[in-house]
Amino acid sequence: MTDAIERKKLLIVERKLEHNRGHHHTQISALSMLLPDHDTNFVAGESYDGFLGAAAGKLTARSVKLARLRSRLQYGNISQRLGAVFGALKSAHTLRLPISAFGAPLAGICRSLQLGSGDLVIVPTADLDTLESAVELTTIFADRAPRICLRFLNSELGDRNERIRSKRLRTILEKLPTSIFLFTESEELAAYFRENFDMPVEGGFYLPCSISVPTVSIAEINQGGRFRIGVFGEPRSEKGSQRLTGIISALAELAETGSAPPIDFVIQGSAADFRDGGVYAASQEFLKGERNVFVSPQDNRISPEEFEQLFHSVDAVLLPYEPAIYSLQGSGVVQDAVAAHKPVIHTRGMSMMAFLSHGNGVAATTDREFAEAILRIAANPASFWQGTARAAAYFQDALAANPLLRVLNLSLHGRQQGS
Template identity: 85%
Template sequence: MTDARKRKKLLIVERKLAHNRGHHHTQISALSMLLPDHETNFVAGEFYDGFLGAAVGKLNARSVKLAKLRSRLRYGNMFQRLGAIFSALKSAHTVKLPLSAFGTQLAEICRNLQLGARDLVIVPTAELDSLESAVELTAILADKAPRICLRFLNSELGDRNERMRSKRLRMILGKLPPNIFLFTETEELATYFRRNFGMPVEGGFYLSCSISVPTVSTAEIDRGDGFRVGVFGEPRPEKGSKRLTGIISALADLAETESALPIDFVIQGSAADFRDGGVYAALQEFLKGERNVFVSPQDNRISPEDFEQLFHSVDAVLLPYEPAIYSLQGSGVVQDAVAAHKPAIHTRGMSMMAFLSHGNGVPATTDQEFAEAILRVAADPLSFQEGTARAAGYFQNALAANPLLRVLQTLPCDRQQDS
């Protein structure tokens, strides 16, 4: 057997991978670095533009849609089942729908790559569709099925219907094959799944995002006489985008009564977001910079290199996230803030507190509390240096202790290995 055949193989499945922005592409490089002894290939979404090189396959949206119809037909109420039958006849001219969204397609890709029981498939942004597909793939390939690791990032699992989601999940967990391993990013989400569904899931599957963990602090970068607060990513309600006006207005009022440095909010968004009718339209009064608090709009469609440079240019990161979503779900911006040695002003009660409790995070709830927290950090940013360094060290240790590595230490059992 040649050395090339002895080398284990890794197939990364990322259906949401399309363009060179966001966090989906960073997961490919992070997993490749985590498993340097594996030959890496990846499967992307239907509209992947090729920026990372050739994908070994693309998952089309139609198969996902048909699989969702099957779920409605199997687990829905009478109204949902009738709707699914009508949609299936209209879309596919049949009610014989696929068992999963892409299990058959992945099985064919695994065969083409000659993946076996010693090899690995990882879905870093997994949902119920992914889990059902992993089960079908295993049924098709049987003893030749690779080990499959799925990382769940939120509690909805791609199905907003709570009743149907629970039925789908409980059905799968009742017959989960031994080659499928379940993980979450945050410990909070793992606890939720174990408590509510008895799911055999392990938390702590973190991957570095846009900012690599540095060896030295970036706190000494000269950014002028002002203090820069970063608000990163697409403006979305769950990220507190609509709260920014209230927070910045409260801060502007406070800054008038205190001798504060000029505070510049670096906010990502499209041009339309800052115009009339946009989510940030009310911030127009702060664009001129006539007050001690002002806003600097930044494009949200920038390259990863430009994003990293922009991130390092700020002194602190603002995270007014909604705890209804982010008490379980993690945030790549939290990881980027920790990796870049930035203090974070964050919503009280959000997840990933293991990253924010080293003297690098300041919790807040009301707009006034956020404003006071920003002023506190701006008044003495150097007092957070030790805390941000401790948090970055914690992150490095968390990456090194990725629970995925324990899966690799155990050879497949009760299944034939590749010859």
């Protein structure tokens, strides 16, 4: 009788969880809320500072490095194999490298928590190292292995070498254990994996990011003064950071010929990013706002509470992302914008169009098109209110229909029938 009422266990593995910044910590609370009938523990990175409480274990970067050397030895060309030999001898003084990045250590953590076949391991930010580790863990546990759910966020899967990445993935998929379930965030990425690797993967595994629920009313949007455009996160090339000044300059030219309201670009970055030589150095001329267009630098090292407050303060969100990456990869900022009822100006050809096609998004390609889209929203913000409300409602429905729940119910039903 005790077994029948014993609570199931959930272990969340997030190797990038170290400090109280970014989206990694929000995934733990979101998964705990999604699976309230499970007791939750988590595994963090080796530099985890304890801000969420005690972790069930930590995963080291060294084990990942050694496992990647092994993949080069196994799948690389001659020069890559020779480099891996030298790297292994230098780092580990042996060629007997681990089978996976952290399969064995993770199995030890699962044993200490007494996880069994009725329990669950979820990796919300998974890659190839994770997938190989999950296979090793399953092999170690055999028929007592917990169900393992992996969510992939991008097509590179943590290995930039396309040839080796494909070989690693195809080798695993040939004998994928039935207790391992594969998901992606965006539907576009799931379609890519299915078409190119015949991968048994489900798309649409979304989790709330920094903005967990819609909390902004129409009355709070654009209360007067400058119209604020938010550019959030660390500046990176794939996020189109280098082209931001071009967009601002194009907007300044258009604003001189029309009756545009004052427009303020709220941009996250370090102090060095806005100085000479920095990615946003060319925006210095707009810091004083002499041309009716302003740039307001914001620290990119702020707490989640400060980030949420900053996000709510803008009137629209700008995403000039590179489609070479983001035509498949999802974006947490898209989810935050939808949850916060913010219109989104985004690159044409981005993924997650299911979130951006409710009258809440405007697509653009050139700098001038981005500038025109910003002016269009700034001129009539009210015309986007219904669209942002529809998008927020869609997001809530998508969260409630998480494919994880359906797959887990089916797998559990199948096990019960087979027992």
